[in-house]
Each structure stands twice: as C-alpha cells, then as structure tokens.
Amino acid sequence: MKWLKSSLLSMAVIGIILLIILPIPKEILDFLLIINLSLALIILLTAINAKETLDFSIFPALLLLTTLFRLSLEISATKLILGNGGDAGSVIRTFGSFVISGQIIVGVVVFLIIVVVQFIVITKGSERVAEVAARFALDAMPGKQMAIDADLNSGLITEDVAKKRRSDIQRQSDFYGSMDGASKFVKGDAIVAIVIVVINIVGGVISGLMSGEDIAKVINTYTLATVGEGLLAQLPALLISTATGIIVTRAASEGNMGDEVVKQLFSQPLILRATGGLLWLMCFIPGFPVPILLLAGGIFIMISFTNGTAKKNAAASVGDEQITSITAANSELERLKNPDNVYAYLEVETIEMEFGYSLIPLVDETQGGTFVDKVVMFRKQFALDTGIVIPSVRMRDNVQLANNKYVVKIRGETVAIGDLLVDNLMIMNPSNDEFEIDGVDTHEPAFGLSARWIPSEKREDAEMLGYTVIEPAAVMMTHLSEVIRRHADEMLGRREVNSLLDMVKKNNPTLVDEVIPTKISVGDLQKILQNLLREEIPIRDMVTILESVAEHAPKLKDTDLLTEFVRQSLRRTITRKLAASGELKVITIDPQVEKLITASVRHTDQGAYLNLEPDKAQSIIDNLSSTVEKCSELGIEAVVLVSPVVRMYLKRLTEQVLPQLIVISYNELENSVRVQAIGLIAA
Numbered sequence: 193m194k195w196l197k198s199s200l201l202s203m204a205v206i207g208i209i210l211l212i213i214l215p216i217p218k219e220i221l222d223f224l225l226i227i228n229l230s231l232a233l234i235i236l237l238t239a240i241n242a243k244e245t246l247d248f249s250i251f252p253a254l255l256l257l258t259t260l261f262r263l264s265l266e267i268s269a270t271k272l273i274l275g276n277g278g279d280a281g282s283v284i285r286t287f288g289s290f291v292i293s294g295q296i297i298v299g300v301v302v303f304l305i306i307v308v309v310q311f312i313v314i315t316k317g318s319e320r321v322a323e324v325a326a327r328f329a330l331d332a333m334p335g336k337q338m339a340i341d342a343d344l345n346s347g348l349i350t351e352d353v354a355k356k357r358r359s360d361i362q363r364q365s366d367f368y369g370s371m372d373g374a375s376k377f378v379k380g381d382a383i384v385a386i387v388i389v390v391i392n393i394v395g396g397v398i399s400g401l402m403s404g405e406d407i408a409k410v411i412n413t414y415t416l417a418t419v420g421e422g423l424l425a426q427l428p429a430l431l432i433s434t435a436t437g438i439i440v441t442r443a444a445s446e447g448n449m450g451d452e453v454v455k456q457l458f459s460q461p462l463i464l465r466a467t468g469g470l471l472w473l474m475c476f477i478p479g480f481p482v483p484i485l486l487l488a489g490g491i492f493i494m495i496s497f498t499n500g501t502a503k504k505n506a507a508a509s510v511g512d513e514q515i516t517s518i519t520a521a522n523s524e525l526e527r528l529k530n531p532d533n534v535y536a537y538l539e540v541e542t543i544e545m546e547f548g549y550s551l552i553p554l555v556d557e558t559q560g561g562t563f564v565d566k567v568v569m570f571r572k573q574f575a576l577d578t579g580i581v582i583p584s585v586r587m588r589d590n591v592q593l594a595n596n597k598y599v600v601k602i603r604g605e606t607v608a609i610g611d612l613l614v615d616n617l618m619i620m621n622p623s624n625d626e627f628e629i630d631g632v633d634t635h636e637p638a639f640g641l642s643a644r645w646i647p648s649e650k651r652e653d654a655e656m657l658g659y660t661v662i663e664p665a666a667v668m669m670t671h672l673s674e675v676i677r678r679h680a681d682e683m684l685g686r687r688e689v690n691s692l693l694d695m696v697k698k699n700n701p702t703l704v705d706e707v708i709p710t711k712i713s714v715g716d717l718q719k720i721l722q723n724l725l726r727e728e729i730p731i732r733d734m735v736t737i738l739e740s741v742a743e744h745a746p747k748l749k750d751t752d753l754l755t756e757f758v759r760q761s762l763r764r765t766i767t768r769k770l771a772a773s774g775e776l777k778v779i780t781i782d783p784q785v786e787k788l789i790t791a792s793v794r795h796t797d798q799g800a801y802l803n804l805e806p807d808k809a810q811s812i813i814d815n816l817s818s819t820v821e822k823c824s825e826l827g828i829e830a831v832v833l834v835s836p837v838v839r840m841y842l843k844r845l846t847e848q849v850l851p852q853l854i855v856i857s858y859n860e861l862e863n864s865v866r867v868q869a870i871g872l873i874a875a
Contacts, residue, residue, distance in 0.1 A: 205257065211264035218281035221268055225283050225424050228265055231258060232428030239435035249367050251439055258432055262425055266388050269421040284420040300419060306426050388422070464496035540604035542683060544586040545672065550595035550614050554665045555587055566669040574676065578725065579732030580692070582676060582683050598668060600675050602682055608675045610637035612664045616645040619659040629654055637667065638674040681722035689718045696734045707738050711745040716754075723755040727843070727854075729762060730769070736761050750799050756840055760859040767862040770831060770854065774864060778833040779819055779871040785812060786838045793841060802841040812873065813849055819871040820850060831856065833867065 211224075235254060242248045269284060471489035475482045553559040567585050575581045593599065600608040613632065620636060620643045621627060631646035646654060654661050662670075676683070693714075697704045708714060720741065721731050731737060740761035741754060748754050759766065770776055792804040804812075820830040834842055836857040843855040861867070 208257070208261050208264050212267050215271055216268050218272060221265070221272065222281045222283040224265055224268075225281075228258075228262060228428050229424070231261075232431035236431045236435045236438075239438045242439070248439060249363060251435075252367065255432065255436065258428070262429060263384060266384075266421065266425050269425075270388060270391065273417045273421065284417055284424060287420045287424050289420070302419075302423070306423070306430055309430070461496040464492045468492035468496070541586045541601070542583040542603060543676065544588070544601045544604075546588055546590040546593060546599050546601070548593040548595040548597045549589065549591065551598055551612060551664075551668075552589055553614060554612075554668065561665070563665045563668060566665060567672070570669065570673050570676075574673070576732075578677075578680060578728075578730050579734070580680065580684055580688060580725070582680075585672070600672055602675075602679055607679065608637070608671060610668065610671050612668060613645045614664055615648060616664070617648055617651055617654070618643050618662045618664070618667050619646055619654045620644075620662070621659055623658075627659075628657055629659075636662075637671040677728065680728070681725040684718065684722055684725060686714060686718060689714055689721065692721075692731075692734055696738065700735060703735065703738050703742070707742045707745070712741055712754075716751050717741065719751040720755050720758055723752065724758065724762075728769075729759065730765055733762065733765060752799060752840060756836065756857075760836070760857070763860045763862055766856060766860045767865055770856070771861070771865045775866045775868065776831060776833075776861070777828055777868045777870045778831045779816070779823070779873060780869045781832065781834050781838070781842070782872060782874040785873060786835055789838050789841055789845075800841075802845060804845070809845060813846060815873050816846060816853075817849060819873060820853060823870065828870065830854065832873075833858065833861075833869075836860075 216224075235251075235258070238248055239251070269281075272281065468489040468491075471485050471492070474480055475485050547555060553561055554563045555561045557564060564587070571582055571584075590599075594611075596611050596613060598610050598612065599606050600610075611634070616631070618634070618636065619627065619629065619631070620641055624642070627633075627644045629644070629646050629650055631644040631650075634643050634645055635641065636643045651661055693704055693708060708717065721737070724731050724737075737758050740758045744754055744757045748757075788808065789802065789804065792802055793800055794803045816832070823830045830853060832842065832853060832855045834855065834857055836859045839855055839857040839860075843853075846853050846855070
C-alpha cells in the first residue's frame with residue numbers, strides 16, 4: 193500500500209508537468225479546476241483545525257505542488273483561450289459570467305483586488321512571520337535541548353519521550369525554515385497571475401481582430417474568459433495563502449484554532465456586555481440602522497450570559513479536579529510511606545559527568561559539541577581493550593558548579609574534578625622547558641603534567657615550536673578515559689559477569705556449565721575478574737580464564753590465589769601488553785628481600801596477608817620509589833619482575849604509595865621475551 197501511495201504521488205507530479213506541455217480538452221480542464229478549488233478548501237480547513245504546526249508539517253511541500261498545479265492549469269487555460277476563440281470550458285465561462293455580471297470593469301477590479309490582497313497583505317505578512325519564526329526556532333534549540341536533558345536526568349520523562357521531544361524540536365526548526373522559503377512560491381504565483389491575465393487579454397484581442405471579428409465582441413469574449421480563468425486560479429491561491437498565514441502565526445495552544453478563538457476572544461462576559469451596550473447606544477445616532485444594531489447588540493449580550501454560566505460550571509469542574517488532584521497527591525504520599533516504594537529514588541548512575549554552564553557547548557551536539565561522539569568511540573575501544581562494556585555515561589549540567597568546571601562521578605560519588613577554558617587550547621611541552629607562548633598555567637587533569645592554556649589563534653605558533661596541542665573536548669575525554677581505566681573493576685557487577693558468561697555460553701556451553709556454579713560461584717568469579725581489571729589485565733579471553741579456574745578452583749578457595757594462576761594462564765596477553773617488541777626492561781628484587789617477604793606471609797581462614805616489620809617495609813618502599821623515579825626521568829615505564837609466590841604480596845605492599853606500579857612474575861611472561869634488568873631493590 194505504501195508503494196502505491198508513493199507511485200500515485202510521483203505520477204501526479206509528472207502529470208502536472210505534462211499539463212504545461214500537452215494540450216488538454218475543455219472537459220478535463222473543467223474537472224481539474226474543480227479539483228484545484230477543492231484541494232485549496234481542504235488545505236485551509238486542515239490549517240484551521242491543526243492543533244500544532246507539526247500536525248501539518250507537509251504544508252511547505254504542498255505549497256510547491258499546489259502552486260505548480262495552479263500554474264499548469266493557468267497555462268492550459270491560456271492555450272485554450274487563445275487557441276479556441278476564448279472558449280476555455282464551461283467552468284471558466286460560468287464563473288466569469290457570474291462574477292462579472294455583464295460589467296467587465298467590475299470583474300477586472302475584483303480580480304486585481306484579490307491579487308493585491310494576496311500579494312501585499314497575506315503573502316508578505318506570512319513571509320515575514322515565517323522568517324522571524326525560523327530564526328527564533330533555531331536560536332531557541334539549544335535551550336530547549338537542555339530543558340529536555342534536565343527533565344530526563346531528573347526522571348520527569350522517559351528516554352522515549354526525550355527522543356520524541358528532540359525530534360519535534362528539530363522538525364519544528366526545519367518546518368519554519370521551509371516555510372520561510374515556501375512562502376515565496378505564493379508570492380511568485382501572484383505576480384505570474386497578473387502577467388497571464390495581461391497576456392490573455394492582449395493576445396486574445398489581437399487574435400480576434402486578426403480574424404476580422406467585431407472589436408467590442410472580441411474584448412467582451414476574451415475579457416470574460418480571462419477574468420473567469422484568473423479568478424478561478426486566484427481564489428484557491430487566496431485560500432492557500434490564508435492557510436499559510438494561519439499556519440505560521442499559530443502560537444502554542446491546547447486546541448485547534450476554532451476552539452482557541454472561542455475560548456480567548458469570547459471568554460470575558462463583561463467585555464461582551466459592554467460591546468452590546470455600545471451597539472445599542474449607537475441607535476441614537478441619526479442614520480444608523482436601528483434594527484441591525486439592536487440585533488447585533490442583543491447577540492453579544494446573550495453570548496456574554498451564556499459564557500458566564502459556562503465559566504461557573506468550568507470553575508466548579510476545576511474545583512472538582514483540584515479535589516481529585518489533592519486526593520491523588522495524598523494517595524501518592526500514602527504510597528511513598530511504604531518503604532519499598534522509596535527505594536526507586538535511591539538508584540545511582542554507574543558513571544556520570546556534570547558540567548558548568550560554559551562547558552555545555554562541548555557536549556551539546558546542536559552547538560557543534562564533539563564530546564558525546566568521543567565518549568561513544570571510547571566505549572567501543574575500551575571494550576576491545578579490556579573485554580568489558582562500560583555503562584552509558586550520564587551527562588548533565590549543574591548550575592552549582594563553576595562555569596569552567598566538570599566532575600566525574602562513579603556510583604554517585606565524585607572521583608575526579610577538572611577545569612577547562614572552552615575557547616582556548618591546552619599545550620604541553622615534551623622537553624619540560626619553559627613555555628614560549630603566553631597563556632594561563634595549569635596542569636593536565638588526567639596525569640597532572642604541567643600545561644598552559646593559550647588562545648585558539650596561536651595554534652600554529654604552538655605547533656611550530658613543537659608543543660603538544662590539545663582541544664578542550666580532548667582534554668576532558670582523556671581525563672574521563674583515565675578515570676574509567678583506574679576504576680574499571682568497579683564497573684564490573686554481577687549483571688556484567690552474567691553477560692560475559694552468556695556470551696561464552698553461546699559457543700562453549702559445556703565449559704560454563706562445568707565451572708558455574710559447581711566449582712566457583714558467580715560472586716567469586718567476579719572477584720577474580722575485578723582483581724585482573726584492577727591491575728589493567730584484559731579479560732576478553734574468558735575461555736582461558738574459565739579453564740584456569742576450572743583447573744585450580746577444586747584445590748584453592750582463596751580468590752586472590754586463584755587470580756595469580758589465572759594471570760599465569762594469561763601470559764600471552766600480559767606479554768603483548770608489556771613487551772610487544774619482544775624486549776622488556778624491568779626492576780628486579782634481591783633474593784634476600786623475596787625470602788623476607790615470603791617468610792612474613794601469614795595464612796588464615798580468611799586468606800593470606802603480609803606481616804612485615806614496619807621499618808623493613810618502609811625501606812623496601814623507599815628503595816623502590818627511588819628506582820621508579822629514576823626510570824621515569826629516563827622515560828622508561830617501571831615494571832617490577834619477581835617470583836610468583838612474592839608478586840601478590842609485593843603489589844599489596846606498594847599499591848598505596850605507587851598505585852600505578854606494574855608488578856609481574858616470571859611465569860607471566862612468554863619465554864621468548866628478552867628481559868633487561870635496569871635496577872635492583874635490596875633491603
């Protein structure tokens with residue numbers, strides 16, 4: 193059915209074009225003129241009864257089609273008038289005779305008045321209103337988008353409602369923009385109508401005189417046909433112009449135009465009575481028609497009393513609605529008294545960002561913001577890198593924040609704060625020398641490196657000096673990505689673990705059924721995966737992880753020790769991550785220190801822990817910190833290589849002071865890796 197409608201429309205448009213070229217019989221022209229008038233009436237009535245402008249969003253396209261249809265009919269009628277002795281069909285002849293009534297001058301004047309009213313009054317005004325409405329609709333889009341986001345974030349509307357509202361805002365802007373241009377069609381049509389009338393009369397008179405006919409008869413015949421054709425064409429044009437004015441001047445309302453006129457124009461009984469009384473007083477002016485004034489005044493006074501009664505009934509209805517509303521509010525209050533219903537307000541977002549007012553252009557896509565696209569791309573890349581899909585990042589504005597500030601929250605608590613200068617660029621100096629470009633000193637928020645904000649127009653100067661130039665959205669994205677990487681283990685809940693298991697189960701159901709829950713629970717598997725993510729070990733290879741758990745879980749119940757065996761089974765992944773080139777520079781631990789750590793391990797029913805003397809622990813940490821700092825100065829990422837039994841405990845010992853320190857064991861590297869020791873940690 194859809195293809196049939198589309199085909200019919202295409203055929204109709206082609207048929208309109210053919211009307212301009214091909215001659216048509218008078219009978220078909222009569223039929224098409226009636227259709228043209230009917231369509232104009234339908235369009236006008238539809239415009240009057242539309243509640244909102246978007247209810248008639250196809251109107252700009254209809255303006256083009258109806259204008260083209262009307263012009264094709266005028267051209268076809270012109271060919272018949274000039275080529276058929278002024279006979280263009282019964283509809284044109286009858287309409288011309290009815291309007292002119294034997295007086296040619298009257299018909300011409302009526303035609304010119306209609307054209308002038310349409311061209312100067314209606315079309316010109318509609319064009320200006322559409323132009324202003326288009327500009328205001330475009331300017332208001334960012335504010336409306338922010339209002340929708342605020343309602344969505346506060347829970348007042350659902351995601352589907354928000355999408356519909358955003359779509360309506362975009363469609364409304366497009367509609368007024370289209371109307372601004374479409375109104376030119378009607379304006380041009382009025383000009384062409386005058387030209388066609390002149391051509392028909394002059395051409396007809398010349399043609400008639402050349403045929404030897406009487407000049408009075410020629411003028412009467414061709415003027416009659418021309419005025420009839422012009423009125424038949426311009427009457428639908430006037431109706432459609434009126435519909436155009438109604439559409440573009442519609443303001444926000446709750447009903448169609450008829451309802452709003454009655455509601456707003458005749459809703460004040462006192463004004464109606466005053467109007468009726470004034471009409472009655474005019475009866476005392478000599479020469480005024482007293483019966484008509486009495487009748488009109490009585491009608492307005494009668495309407496005022498009718499509306500007064502209706503208003504009282506409406507007030508009573510509103511009172512009933514208020515009572516109903518209060519009852520509903522009390523019912524809602526009673527519902528909230530149930531503790532189970534309050535829990536809905538306690539939900540928190542896994543990840544969310546809040547922005548100050550000045551940062552909104554970075555996020556708002558309608559203002560050219562690219563941050564949302566960057567977040568989407570990061571989520572995809574993060575899933576490829578780590579094996580987990582992080583939840584969507586909820587973004588909202590916060591008027592309580594400073595204009596240039598943003599915060600990152602995880603499960604409702606702030607974990608990172610940053611400042612940006614939107615119209616500037618951040619530069620960093622790889623050589624750590626003094627900046628040669630003036631600006632505002634700052635620190636890169638993700639890693640705390642020295643940086644400087646400079647005006648955007650100095651980008652080329654900064655690039656020529658070898659500085660790293662970063663746009664504000666990229667600075668914020670880098671910060672967010674680092675925060676998510678550092679807290680990746682917190683993103684992995686039971687639901688995410690079950691999703692990963694379901695993914696493995698599609699191709700390897702036997703493995704999942706063997707491990708879960710026979711050998712390990714979902715909760716313990718979650719702890720193992722979180723341990724891996726905490727040290728930035730990807731968990732994409734779930735099959736290898738589950739096979740390692742299946743092998744060692746029957747003998748071990750400690751999830752930390754199980755994690756160590758899983759890490760060893762993922763040695764290819766760890767090797768690729770740390771030694772992609774086949775070489776790895778590491779810091780080693782003196783064997784005496786390893787023995788000391790091993791001897792200090794205590795085992796309990798709750799798990800194993802390191803019970804090292806404070807002074808010895810501090811000595812190990814100080815030596816390790818000094819060596820890591822030297823590696824950093826040389827541009828080398830510090831990697832500590834230890835024996836398998838020591839790795840977990842050394843990591844726990846250092847994670848408070850050196851949280852980003854990478855600690856691996858010999859069993860976590862492929863045999864093909866060439867290891868170069870660049871430091872030794874002694875007690």
